[in-house]
Amino acid sequence: MARAASTRRKAVFTIIGWVAGLAVFFPILWTFLTSFKTEGTAIATPPQFLFFEWTLENYATVQERSNYMRHMTNSIVMSVGSTLIGLLIAIPAAWAMAFAPTRRTKDILMWMLSTKMLPAVGVLVPIYLIFRDWGLLDSLAGLTGVLVMVNLPIIVWMLYTYFREIPGDILEAARMDGASLRNEIIYVLTPMAVPGIASTMLLSIILAWNEAFWTLNLTASEAAPLTAFIAAYSSPEGLFWAKLSAASTLAIAPILILGWFAQRQLVRGLTFGAVK
Amino acid sequence: MGSILLENVSKAFGEAVIIPSIDLDISDGEFVVFVGPSGCGKSTLLRLIAGLEDVSGGRILIDGSDMTGTPPARRRLAMVFQSYALYPHMSVRGNIAFPLKMAGENREVIERKVTDAARVLNLTDYLDRKPGQLSGGQRQRVAIGRAIVREPGAFLFDEPLSNLDAALRVAMRLEISQLHQHLKRTMIYVTHDQVEAMTMADKIVVLNAGKIEQVGSPLELYRSPHNLFVAGFIGSPKMNFVNGIEAEKLGAATVGVRPEHITLSTSDGLWEGEVGVAEHLGSDTFLHIEVKDVGQLTARVGGEFTVRPGDKLFISPDRDRLHRFNEKGAAF
Numbered sequence: 001m002a003r004a005a006s007t008r009r010k011a012v013f014t015i016i017g018w019v020a021g022l023a024v025f026f027p028i029l030w031t032f033l034t035s036f037k038t039e040g041t042a043i044a045t046p047p048q049f050l051f052f053e054w055t056l057e058n059y060a061t062v063q064e065r066s067n068y069m070r071h072m073t074n075s076i077v078m079s080v081g082s083t084l085i086g087l088l089i090a091i092p093a094a095w096a097m098a099f100a101p102t103r104r105t106k107d108i109l110m111w112m113l114s115t116k117m118l119p120a121v122g123v124l125v126p127i128y129l130i131f132r133d134w135g136l137l138d139s140l141a142g143l144t145g146v147l148v149m150v151n152l153p154i155i156v157w158m159l160y161t162y163f164r165e166i167p168g169d170i171l172e173a174a175r176m177d178g179a180s181l182r183n184e185i186i187y188v189l190t191p192m193a194v195p196g197i198a199s200t201m202l203l204s205i206i207l208a209w210n211e212a213f214w215t216l217n218l219t220a221s222e223a224a225p226l227t228a229f230i231a232a233y234s235s236p237e238g239l240f241w242a243k244l245s246a247a248s249t250l251a252i253a254p255i256l257i258l259g260w261f262a263q264r265q266l267v268r269g270l271t272f273g274a275v276k
Numbered sequence: 277m278g279s280i281l282l283e284n285v286s287k288a289f290g291e292a293v294i295i296p297s298i299d300l301d302i303s304d305g306e307f308v309v310f311v312g313p314s315g316c317g318k319s320t321l322l323r324l325i326a327g328l329e330d331v332s333g334g335r336i337l338i339d340g341s342d343m344t345g346t347p348p349a350r351r352r353l354a355m356v357f358q359s360y361a362l363y364p365h366m367s368v369r370g371n372i373a374f375p376l377k378m379a380g381e382n383r384e385v386i387e388r389k390v391t392d393a394a395r396v397l398n399l400t401d402y403l404d405r406k407p408g409q410l411s412g413g414q415r416q417r418v419a420i421g422r423a424i425v426r427e428p429g430a431f432l433f434d435e436p437l438s439n440l441d442a443a444l445r446v447a448m449r450l451e452i453s454q455l456h457q458h459l460k461r462t463m464i465y466v467t468h469d470q471v472e473a474m475t476m477a478d479k480i481v482v483l484n485a486g487k488i489e490q491v492g493s494p495l496e497l498y499r500s501p502h503n504l505f506v507a508g509f510i511g512s513p514k515m516n517f518v519n520g521i522e523a524e525k526l527g528a529a530t531v532g533v534r535p536e537h538i539t540l541s542t543s544d545g546l547w548e549g550e551v552g553v554a555e556h557l558g559s560d561t562f563l564h565i566e567v568k569d570v571g572q573l574t575a576r577v578g579g580e581f582t583v584r585p586g587d588k589l590f591i592s593p594d595r596d597r598l599h600r601f602n603e604k605g606a607a608f
């Protein structure tokens with residue numbers, strides 16, 4: 001009897017899991033399908049699921065009307081660039097907090113995290129004015145800098161939790177062996193933390209890639225990444241669902257593929273410390 | 277090369293004073309063992325010498341120069357950790373070579389020294405393995421190899437053998453002693469195992485609650501402990517302590533007698549007791565004897581000594597090997 005009940009329970013959980021998974025995945029699937037419809041079928045009621053006339057026309061139009069490659073390049077430069085700069089700052093910072101903590105370390109960590117609780121729009125005006133005065137509007141450098149600041153708290157936190165798992169003895173051994181602080185971080189800490197750094201890096205790239213608030217508000221055309229590319233199809237042409245879907249599909253495809261290949265690293269990164 | 281002088285060294289973690297004040301003189305080439313119960317501050321003292329912790333007060337002189345504020349990397353000391361603390365991402369070769377690489381030695385010198393160290397420590401066949409693929413004893417040897425290649429002024433060991441099984445512990449103990457004879461460098465060795473302390477040390481420092489109870493050679497500590505703590509800590513099995521009226525008869529508040537300094541007889545003696553448990557080790561037998569007005573005494577007798585629990589025996593401590601202590605626990 002007990003076994004039957006537990007089998008049934010397993011079945012229920014499996015179904016719930018699938019339903020939740022599909023619910024999360026459905027919008028992406030729908031966007032993907034819509035991108036192959038004509039504008040007419042895209043808004044047809046009842047909606048058509050698979051049996052419509054498939055067309056590549058939207059992709060052609062999108063390619064024609066905007067420079068996908070440039071947006072993509074901008075996205076890559078910003079997400080990878082901000083991640084690398086972020087790591088350069090965050091690795092020493094996380095080292096200090098994990099291996100040389102003071103009474104204030106916990107407060108600093110909380111304070112860093114608290115900046116993520118502030119609505120970004122709260123600092124939009126000052127940042128905008130600074131960007132305007134310094135001539136950073138619509139520049140890759142300016143945006144990369146903002147993305148570094150936006151994601152830095154998360155990078156530091158993730159690295160901090162990883163570093164905490166590294167035995168302090170080993171770093172002390174390096175010190176006894178004559179390593180300077182720099183060499184200790186380069187030759188001992190970083191190689192040991194490679195899995196952690198890799199997942200942090202992936203997460204940071206994904207967050208920067210998908211970041212829309214700042215990229216939309218601080219860019220116009222030159223530095224506009226893929227988020228702005230999607231937005232360009234949503235605001236003035238809100239009714240053209242099929243083209244908007246094609247643009248979205250193009251924008252999320254690279255990161256989706258990256259995420260797919262790196263999913264093990266990512267899951268490990270997001271649950272690190274919780275399991276093990 | 278490796279004399280170490282501690283002057284008035286103290287250490288507190290926040291409010292908690294772990295080491296109130298310690299003076300200690302370690303001369304070059306000496307094998308010094310810090311021994312004491314768990315939590316007494318042995319590791320802390322070693323880490324202060326290493327520079328891994330900052331002192332709260334006092335000075336640390338190495339070879340006559342003040343190193344109190346010098347970072348560990350520049351004290352010319354090597355440390356072997358209880359956890360081995362090998363670099364898991366480097367091969368055995370990489371681990372042993374690391375201190376040389378940090379010292380900026382050139383490639384041939386590194387290669388030669390690593391090969392030499394590996395030969396001395398029987399690690400030649402394992403040079404290309406990662407630490408994760410080694411046994412505990414081999415890891416310990418790698419940690420020692422990493423310490424010796426740099427030819428430091430002194431070696432610091434923090435309970436290096438406590439993760440090994442008993443047989444390996446005895447073997448490694450011997451290896452470290454041989455290494456000391458061979459290298460003739462100062463070694464400071466932390467342990468809470470008094471057998472390791474007795475067998476390896478030139479000089480034992482007995483610590484208790486952050487204070488030095490006594491410093492001396494193993495035999496000095498064994499023959500004339502300054503107080504009850506040292507008397508009870510050094511020697512195995514533990515010294516027997518007798519209080520009360522029977523001690524007063526012998527002219528002290530507490531009388532200590534070592535298990536090996538007891539004469540047993542079936543006919544006459546100072547005290548009469550009844551055998552409780554007899555532990556036969558083959559070479560020795562330890563008898564736990566219950567004596568009225570005295571308490572339980574442990575006696576060490578020959579391996580062939582046959583008694584049964586419940587047997588009556590007469591016990592006489594060797595008069596000239598009694599240890600007498602006053603009310604404060606100090607020997608006189």
Ligand SMILES: Nc1ncnc2c1ncn2[C@@H]1O[C@H](COP(=O)(O)OP(=O)(O)OP(=O)(O)O)[C@@H](O)[C@H]1O
Nearest residue numbers: 289292294312313314315316317318319320321468
């Ligand atoms: N970083 C620290 N912060 C606060 N207290 C500490 C710290 N390190 C050690 N202590 C305290 O100092 C005391 C001595 O610790 P220490 O590690 O030196 O003991 P030990 O003699 O080496 O013991 P064991 O034989 O168990 O290794 C302990 O009470 C410990 O709790």
Ligand SMILES: [Mg+2]
Nearest residue numbers: 318319320435
């Ligand atoms: Mg210790």
